[in-house]
Amino acid sequence: MASTETEIVGGIKTEYKYGFHDPEDYFFKSGRGLSHELVAAISEHKNEPDWMRKFRLKSLDYFLARPLPEWGGNLGEIDFENIFYYIRPTEKQAKSWEDLPPDIKNTWDRLGIPEAEKNFLAGVGAQYESEVVYHKLKEDLEAQGVLFLDMDSGLREHEELVKEYFGTIIPQNDNKFAALNSAVWSGGSFIYVPPGVNVEMPLQAYFRINAENMGQFERTLIIVDKDAYVHYVEGCTAPVYSTDSLHSAVVEIIVKPGGRCRYTTIQNWSNNVYNLVTKRAVAYENATMEWVDANLGSKLTMKYPAIWLMGEGAHGEVLSIAFAGQDQHLDAGGKAVHIAPNTSSIITSKSISRGGGRASYRGLLEVAKGAEGSKSKVVCDALILDEDSRSDTYPYIRIDESNVDIGHEATVSKIGDEQLFYLMSRGLSEAEASAMVVSGFVEPITKELPLEYAVEMNRLIQLQMEGSVG
Amino acid sequence: MALLELKDVHVALEDGTEIVKGVDLAVSPGEIHALMGPNGSGKSSLAYALMGHPAYEITSGEALFDGRDIIELGADQRAQLGLFLAFQYPHAIPGVTVTSFLRTALNAIRKARAGGEDDPVPVPEFRKEMLAAMEHLKIPRELAQRYLNDGFSGGEKKRVEILQMAMLKPRVAVLDETDSGLDIDALKIVATGVKELVGSETGALIITHYQRILNYVEPDFVHVFVDGRIVEEGGPELAHKLEAEGYEAFMPEPIASSSESEA
Numbered sequence: 001m002a003s004t005e006t007e008i009v010g011g012i013k014t015e016y017k018y019g020f021h022d023p024e025d026y027f028f029k030s031g032r033g034l035s036h037e038l039v040a041a042i043s044e045h046k047n048e049p050d051w052m053r054k055f056r057l058k059s060l061d062y063f064l065a066r067p068l069p070e071w072g073g074n075l076g077e078i079d080f081e082n083i084f085y086y087i088r089p090t091e092k093q094a095k096s097w098e099d100l101p102p103d104i105k106n107t108w109d110r111l112g113i114p115e116a117e118k119n120f121l122a123g124v125g126a127q128y129e130s131e132v133v134y135h136k137l138k139e140d141l142e143a144q145g146v147l148f149l150d151m152d153s154g155l156r157e158h159e160e161l162v163k164e165y166f167g168t169i170i171p172q173n174d175n176k177f178a179a180l181n182s183a184v185w186s187g188g189s190f191i192y193v194p195p196g197v198n199v200e201m202p203l204q205a206y207f208r209i210n211a212e213n214m215g216q217f218e219r220t221l222i223i224v225d226k227d228a229y230v231h232y233v234e235g236c237t238a239p240v241y242s243t244d245s246l247h248s249a250v251v252e253i254i255v256k257p258g259g260r261c262r263y264t265t266i267q268n269w270s271n272n273v274y275n276l277v278t279k280r281a282v283a284y285e286n287a288t289m290e291w292v293d294a295n296l297g298s299k300l301t302m303k304y305p306a307i308w309l310m311g312e313g314a315h316g317e318v319l320s321i322a323f324a325g326q327d328q329h330l331d332a333g334g335k336a337v338h339i340a341p342n343t344s345s346i347i348t349s350k351s352i353s354r355g356g357g358r359a360s361y362r363g364l365l366e367v368a369k370g371a372e373g374s375k376s377k378v379v380c381d382a383l384i385l386d387e388d389s390r391s392d393t394y395p396y397i398r399i400d401e402s403n404v405d406i407g408h409e410a411t412v413s414k415i416g417d418e419q420l421f422y423l424m425s426r427g428l429s430e431a432e433a434s435a436m437v438v439s440g441f442v443e444p445i446t447k448e449l450p451l452e453y454a455v456e457m458n459r460l461i462q463l464q465m466e467g468s469v470g
Numbered sequence: 471m472a473l474l475e476l477k478d479v480h481v482a483l484e485d486g487t488e489i490v491k492g493v494d495l496a497v498s499p500g501e502i503h504a505l506m507g508p509n510g511s512g513k514s515s516l517a518y519a520l521m522g523h524p525a526y527e528i529t530s531g532e533a534l535f536d537g538r539d540i541i542e543l544g545a546d547q548r549a550q551l552g553l554f555l556a557f558q559y560p561h562a563i564p565g566v567t568v569t570s571f572l573r574t575a576l577n578a579i580r581k582a583r584a585g586g587e588d589d590p591v592p593v594p595e596f597r598k599e600m601l602a603a604m605e606h607l608k609i610p611r612e613l614a615q616r617y618l619n620d621g622f623s624g625g626e627k628k629r630v631e632i633l634q635m636a637m638l639k640p641r642v643a644v645l646d647e648t649d650s651g652l653d654i655d656a657l658k659i660v661a662t663g664v665k666e667l668v669g670s671e672t673g674a675l676i677i678t679h680y681q682r683i684l685n686y687v688e689p690d691f692v693h694v695f696v697d698g699r700i701v702e703e704g705g706p707e708l709a710h711k712l713e714a715e716g717y718e719a720f721m722p723e724p725i726a727s728s729s730e731s732e733a
Contacts, residue, residue: 417524422561424545425521425554426575426634427582433546436574440565440617 059182154190188218253281285311306335309343324357354385472496491698507695550582554640649683661686681713
């Protein structure tokens with residue numbers, strides 16, 4: 001903890017930190033809009049097997065047939081005809097830093113990727129546009145039989161494994177946006193960890209949207225075999241554009257008996273991005289699944305990482321942060337579904353709203369008949385920074401088993417004038433003082449992050465606070 | 471000229487109630503002043519107003535720090551100039567460790583002193599200084615990694631206030647009832663700490679109800695504060711007189727019972 005301390009203070013810039021973008025120079029760029037022809041063309045361009053092409057086309061049918069959800073946030077302004085669904089930035093994947101095109105290197109320099117890698121990256125899979133262009137695996141991972149590829153390569157090189165699990169955790173017709181992703185997905189990560197293998201370093205991928213009006217539809221599949229462990233870290237930062245972008249990812253995770261998976265996300269979209277993501281994991285006997293999910297920015301985020309506890313003794317945790325600023329609506333939370341007996345889950349949500357922003361906790365806790373002896377605890381804390389902002393809690397609870405132990409706590413607090421005065425009396429500006437209170441509020445979650453992400457998180461909070469006061 | 475100079479300062483609450491009714495006071499480096507008064511006399515309101523609490527407005531008079539009018543400055547700017555307030559009831563900041571907080575505050579003040587340029591304290595130097603100050607104030611090391619004032623005992627809070635003073639090195643420190651709620655050992659440590667921090671660069675204004683802290687940190691000047699005004703001034707002997715005779719002699723009129731609550 002000690003080494004993150006300096007990060008609370010420091011230079012605060014008023015502009016969106018990642019609001020730069022590179023001139024577009026793409027190898028293949030689809031036209032705007034969505035059609036069966038486009039979906040078939042994507043599949044063909046990727047040289048995919050026939051079953052995937054059919055899967056995509058069927059998914060498009062589901063997408064077109066489903067109405068927009070009427071709950072959550074306002075989705076009516078998304079113009080699906082005005083989005084690029086597929087862009088491939090470079091001809092082939094780069095294996096090392098030197099092979100990357102200068103534009104992309106430049107972008108990553110500004111994001112600090114090389115420094116992060118120097119620190120302790122086990123392997124970088126960074127998504128630039130729709131394709132993973134830079135992908136590196138440390139030799140020891142390969143020696144352990146760990147697969148860490150972009151999803152497209154995963155499909156090419158490990159088709160049978162992909163076919164066995166792809167779309168099984170989140171069916172293609174699960175919801176409208178999962179259907180859209182299933183139709184036009186590109187990139188994302190494919191990870192397989194063999195039985196008993198403990199991947200000590202977090203596997204990291206840095207996602208980034210660069211082309212205006214480009215949807216980003218990455219698809220991630222993680223399989224953690226028996227008694228294996230992996231921590232996957234995803235970060236997303238989008239530059240500022242004047243028109244709206246759509247991000248709609250699907251993440252499927254299978255944790256086999258005794259295995260453990262942690263999936264950490266820091267998302268910081270610019271405030272014109274629709275971030276509509278479906279994340280779901282299944283945990284079998286005595287397995288553990290943990291979602292650590294921090295959401296900043298975006299115009300609208302709807303995201304509820306889910307865990308299905310399928311085997312006896314399985315444990316699931318969701319740690320969620322949502323920070324809604326001006327003109328932002330973050331509807332986030334988590335879901336735990338107890339299917340097997342003696343399973344346990346904890347959902348911890350911290351939401352912050354300021355500048356008229358709206359942060360909602362939406363969560364589901366379900367205990368099926370027969371899941372006796374299960375325990376669950378849901379804690380939602382909201383911090384509201386000013387009078388214009390809003391916080392809501394929508395906890396859905398369905399319990400079909402009597403022998404269970406369920407707890408739900410919710411708190412709402414406002415940032416205290418006395419706290420601010422105390423901090424300001426020590427020389428902190430009002431923005432610095434507010435940022436410090438907010439950083440402290442989310443600390444139970446940031447302390448779970450790898451160090452450089454915790455540092456990044458605190459910087460992002462500072463940036464969010466700047467302009468909110470004074 | 472004194473470092474902190476108050477001329478006919480009046481302080482009112484947001485609803486207009488006047489709490490401080492004309493105070494003249496001058497604190498120079500090396501001086502220890504004691505402001506003594508009964509509960510409810512407005513001592514803490516004066517302290518808050520000096521530090522720039524938005525709910526305690528200086529409605530008339532002058533408050534000068536180093537010759538500069540500070541009335542329009544925010545609390546952060548006053549702190550950056552070198553004014554410090556040790557709180558009677560320090561606030562908890564959950565999730566922020568004492569170490570993190572101290573370094574952030576110190577760097578904010580260093581930045582101001584460097585004319586707005588970042589001038590962060592080197593981490594080893596900071597750690598060394600903090601640990602030495604903690605040891606001196608008999609603050610257990612583990613407190614450095616706990617969240618600021620979160621679940622601290624009254625004595626721990628007061629000691630951490632003095633720790634902040636030691637680290638931030640203010641030029642004028644106002645100590646608001648720092649002695650309240652301390653047992654005799656803690657009082658001795660805190661008072662000794664304050665005494666050592668006052669010197670050629672630093673002056674102190676100790677606000678207190680009781681004389682007992684003054685047994686360990688002898689004031690150069692004692693001001694008796696009753697009903698928003700300084701009604702008597704003198705040397706350390708005045709504190710002993712107060713202890714022996716109470717405040718009654720200075721009251722404008724006999725009081726039935728003094729209010730226990732004080733803003």
